[in-house]
Amino acid sequence: MKPGREKRDRISSLPDCLIHLIMSFLTAQEAVQTCVLSKRWKNLWTTLPFLDFDLEEYEYDGVPERRFDMFVNFVNTTLLLREATDLHKFHLGKLYDDFQQYHMSVRSWIQYALKHNIQEFSIEFPLQDSSVPLDGVFNCASLIDLSINDLSRNVFETHQVTVVNLPCLKQLYLRGIELLQDFVDDIFSGCPVLEFLHLEDCGLGFSTMNSQRLKYLNIGGHELHYEPEEQMELIEAPNLLSFCYDQWSYQMGDKLHLKMPSLTSAFIIYDDKLQGILTGLSNVQNLELGGYGIKDVLENELPNCPEFSNLKDFSMESFNHFCLLHRFNLLASFLNHCPRLENLSLVYRGCFCRSEEQVPGNEELLKIAPFKGKQLKIVKVGFSKSEQSFPQLVKYLQDFTCNSSARINMIS
DSSP states (O other): OOTTOOOOOTTTTSOHHHHHHHHTTSOHHHHHHGGGSOGGGTTGGGGOSEEEEEGGGOOOOSOGGGHHHHHHHHHHHHHHHSOSOOOSEEEEEOOOGGGGGGHHHHHHHHHHHHHTTOSEEEEEEOOTTOOOOHHHHTTOTTOSEEEEEETTSSOBOGGGOOOOOOTTOOEEEEESBEEEHHHHHHHHHHOTTOOEEEEESOEEEOSEEEOSSOOEEEEEESSOOOOOSSOEEEEEOTTOOEEEEEEOGGGEEEEEEEEOTTOOEEEEEEOSSOOSOGGGGTTOSEEEEEETTHHHHHHHHGGGOOOOTTOOEEEEEOOTTSOTTTTHHHHHHHHTTOTTOOEEEEEOOOOOOOTTOOOOOHHHHHTSOOOOOSOOOEEEEEOOTTOTTHHHHHHHHHHHTTTSOOEEEEEO
C-alpha cells in the first residue's frame, strides 16, 4: 500500500443483501456480535433474514446450570430487537430433553418465524408431551423447506396435526415421526409441489405411498424400534428419480412393490426380510446394493428378474452373510441381466462362510455363462490386504469378463 493511502474496507461497502449472505454462514450469536465492527455494521443483524440458534454452539460465560436460561434470554432478546422483516431461514438446533421445560419459549419462537413468512424452517427438539405448535408449521403458505427432528427417541404421534397445507413446500425431512396412512396421504395432497422427502427413524405405519410429483425419496434409520399396525407394501411414484432405502424391514410387509418407471438411481441396503424390491428397480442407470439380505434376495428374485437394460453403474458391498467368493454364481447371474453395464464396483470384506461351505469348483464355474455385455470398461474391487482368498475372486472375475475389454482395478 502506498504511503498516505488508507486501507479500504471493501466488505463494508457491499450492499446489505450481500453482507447478509455472508452473515448467513454465522450462528445468530456470531451475527449479533458483528455490531461492534463499525457504524456500518451496528444494525445489519437486525434485518438479517437467516437466524441459526443452536444450543450446542452457544457460547456463554458462567455456571453450566445457567446456560439454558442465558440461551433463552439471548433468543428472546434477538427476536425482540430484530426489525419486522421477512425471514428466509430459521433454525432451532440441539434442544435436547433437558430443554423441554422451556417449551413455551420454543412455542413463541416458532410462532415468530411463522408470522414472518419463513421459507426454510428446521427444529431439533423433544416433541413428546410438548406444546410445540406443529399444526401451525404444517399450515404455512410460505414454507419451501421443512425439517423436523424429534429428539425424544420416541415416535411422535401426529394426531395434533389436523391440517397439512404447504402449497410451496419442495423439501421435507422428518425424523422420529409416526406416519400413519391418513397423515401420509395428507402430506402428498397438502404439499402439491413436494419433490424431496427424507424419512429418518420414522414410524412407518402406512401401507401405501403414492405421489405424482416426488423426485427424491430417502428412507433410513436403525435407532428407533416401532411396531406398526400397518406395514408398507407399495410405493408408487411415477416421476421419482432417486430412491435410497436403508432401514430395518420389520416395518415392511412380506414384499415391497415399487412402481417407479422414471427411476435412474437407487441405493438399497437389504436385511434378511425385504423381498420383491429388485423388480421395481429394473429401469435404473445407477444401482448400489448392500446389507445382510442380498443372498436371499438374489436367490429368490433372480429366476423372475427382468433385464436391467439401462444399468451402467453397479456397486455391491459383500457382508458376512454374502461372500462374493462362495456366491459368485449369484453375482454372475445378476450381472448377466445387465447387458449395458459399464462400471462394476465390488467391496470384498473377506470370507466368513461356514467351514463346510465349498468354494465353487471348476465344473460349477464352467456352468456360469460368461458376461454378455460388451460395454464393460472398469471393474473395481476393494479388499483387505490380509484376505488370502482375494486372488481367487479376481481369477473368477477375469474369467467371467473375458469377452469384454474391462480392466480390473484392485483397491486395498
